Amino acid sequence: MINYMLLVSRQATARARKVRLAKWYQTTLQKAKVKIVKDVTQLVLARRTRMCNFLKYKNTKVVYRRYASLFFVCGIMQSNNELITLKIIHRYVEVLNWYFGNV
């Protein structure tokens, strides 16, 4: 199951990076949320383009994908399939695109 989904934008400076959207599918303490957001964005943003889209973070998997300057990041459980999560992200982007026009 998906634990959370974050949309993070990469700005020119590291300070300006911003969480655009966060959806938590599990009750999580605010403190834990902040920590996850901080750690995960740091991990994801540090990666270069040709690297793979998966990470391990603590005991979860993180799947992310970059669309222009926006990173879609999903936290999933060990037992989940990475590629299908990637497809979910892509499908989500397709739906957004279809619904709101060119995003």
Added chain:
Amino acid sequence: MATNMRGLTQFIADIRGARVRELEEKRINKEMANIRKRFKDGNLDGYQKKKYVAKVIFTYILGYKVDVGHMEAVNLISSSKYSEKQIGYLAVTLLMHENSDFLRLVVNSIRKDLNDNNEIHNCLALHAIANVGSQEMAEALAEDVHRLLISPTSETFVRKKAALTLLRLYRKHPDVIPAQEWALRIVSIMDNPDLGVVLCVTSLILALAQDHLDAFTICYQKAVDRLNRLVVEHEYAATYSYYKVPIPWLQVKLLRLLQYYPPSDDPTLQVMLQEVLQTIMNNCNEPSRNVQHNNAQHAVLFEAINLAIHLDTNSPLVNTAAVLLARFISSKETNVRYLGLDTMAHLAARTDNLSAIKNHQGTIILSLRDKDISVRRRALDLLYSMCDVDNSELIVGELLRYLKVADYGLREEMVLKIAVLTEKYAGTYKWYVDTILELLSAAGDHVGEEVWYRVVQIVTNTEDLQAYAAKVVFEYLKSPSSHESLVKVGGYILGEYGHLIANEAGYSPIEQFQVLHSKSQFCMAPTRAMLLSTYIKWVNVFPEIKPQLVNVFERYRHVLDVDLQQRACEFYAIAQRPDEDELLQNVCEEIPPFPPRESALINRLNKKQIHTNGTLERQPSRMVRKSADTNGQGSTSNGDISQDIASSLAGLDITSSPVAMSPSTELSATLIAKGIPRLTAGANVDRWYEKLLYTAEGVLYEDVQIQVGIKSRYQGPLGQVAVYIGNKMSAPLTSFTTSLHTEEGDALSASFVKIAPSTLAPRTQIQQVVQVECKRVFRAAPVLVVSFLAGSHQTIAVRLPIVVTKFLEGVKLGAADFFERWKLIGGPPREAQSIFPISLDATGHIDQARQKLVVSGYGFQVLEGVDPNPTNVVGAGIVHTAADGKVGCLLRLEPNREAKLSRITIRSTSEDVASEAQKLLQKPLTAEAPSATAEKRTL
């Protein structure tokens, strides 16, 4: 809708136009004051309420605290207009936390909307339940949500939402959902023609089945069937093809679901599943240029490979998979390389046959130098999993070489893994010591204490190694900079075994002392304390350097560290005693070998790796540790060491509690017992069954909806039973499912040749063939379970008339032969005998024809002229079993007309057959209550 609310648009425009924060706050405060006043005055119509609540929501989203509008939101929900309802629900889900008192007020409105005929209202209500998901709502409304899910009148999109809402409720409050009770009904929706519904329901089942494997067993069959239809028969609507892959999400979920269950032993399902997996793997042989297509296809493929590994690691499918994986790990796509390595590690951890993977060892080692750290990590995991006695030297050597250039984040894990592998697969102790010492000198900072404890333990427990270890460690210490751990090992080993090499050139006591002592100044206090212990040991064995050693003690007597000072004082006092005193010798006795113990290293690694669900650690059967006898822990000269190890061991029990993802095989035993629904009861059901015991065809079950008939044929230990199931109604039976349950799987196998179609058209009949094989003598007849949807979900469970006597074949014997065998078998326990009442026919005579009919119906050859008494019936036969061979069986039936009693005696070479056959035969021959007898006579 927003266009209608001009006030709202204006409000938003004002706020967006505010130049500074103060202005924005001012505008909001003004608006809130206005709203508060309006609400207080009351008498607002729906439109106004909607508008104000929308403003409140907007303010809330901006991050301001709002304290009004809750009651109005609750009122809006009960409005009949969609736009008002929608804003009401939005406000409820946003403004109220799940324990809010206001929620109590909305439960009833939500229930009303769930029961509404308008699907849109159903959906709004479902959304609200899923978003809030409070305990109270779950308790009050789960039943209604379930009803929406199963109701045949629900629209597909309502069903989808209902399934997901239930899933959400189950995840939050698992005890509120009666999963066992709803299991069959929910599983039957997997047959829904709409794939979207199937996808949602499968998500739900995926969560439910994990906790209730038994109750959901039937979903295994459904999943295989659905996969077959999607993958092999291409039966899906074009809209569900995603980049040319049929609904990959569903495929992945189904494949995952199948991994929760132990492999099925039904040959039909096995064959179908094989075909599905084979097809999925073949599909990937045509590489495509489209990344999206590849991703979707690979998502399914990796899940399929995982399933294949789960089913049987030695199957040809897994070989195919290994070839595919090998291609993947040298793929250009990073994602594919990553997953290829990950899956290969999973395979390596499960399989006994590593040769397929070993072929690609070179490529895997190269992956350690991949650009991407994630890939490097997976390569490391894989190398760890695939290491065994044959390739350990190579892999460990490679890891050691890589360690020196590896990322810092990776080093600690690598060091631990190298240490474990070295210990587990050490061919020679020499190699072990060499490797570990190199490890200590290469990456000392990352080496945990446990690693050098193990070296000390192993050296202490292995006598041949001691001199060698002392030499090697001495050489390492000679290098200008040595890591502290190395100094510790050196201190310990030279102190204990330095005297073994002292006579060789270059290893004299004074040289040993100088090398070791030169490191002392760079070390921490605990290490120095260890060195002091080393020196006192040397005082005992190397009298020639005693002055230097005593000198050291003397100096340390004045240091500030309490431990060091105390040691120095004590050692000084001991050293100063006269030579003939035995105290020193006694104190410095050689350390005895450590008692065997679990390796602290592996524990440590397990603790670290707990999140990988143990995939890295081999199965216990493969964990043959060569050095098990040398594992040890005990008191050493430093008391704190043993404490540390003890505490590292104490953490061990965590390892037993990882989230169990893979289904445990032990369940299969209890599964059978629980998986059978309660047998359908009824006088007729028993009568039909009993009649079929000695006839080959007839009715097995019948009610107003369906009829089940049987035709059977047996040959040796094999049998073929055709089950005819007819739909007597004028409506189709949907989600039609048949399954078989055998209680003694190793004695009797029974399975359908193919899976039944999921729909049974009105007034039609289908034939399902069951293949039966009797392997051993068995007692319980298999249970046939038929379930279908006809208005409600119904299940019929009846025993199939497959009993041991069905495999009985008559034999013709002469009187002499018969009695010779009869005597040969002898009395109990190989004889079963009973006396039971019989009824006479209309003329007051024994119904001999019927008796013979029953006896021969059971498969016995009725032997004429064998028994001197003509009323007696004598029969003989052989039971064929596949595993236990043939079992002879003789029968003698002695009816007594006057007493209206009969005696039945069965002798068989197998006691089980004798008692089973006696019970089976007695039943139809026994006189029953008068009415039943009358009925029987007409048969």
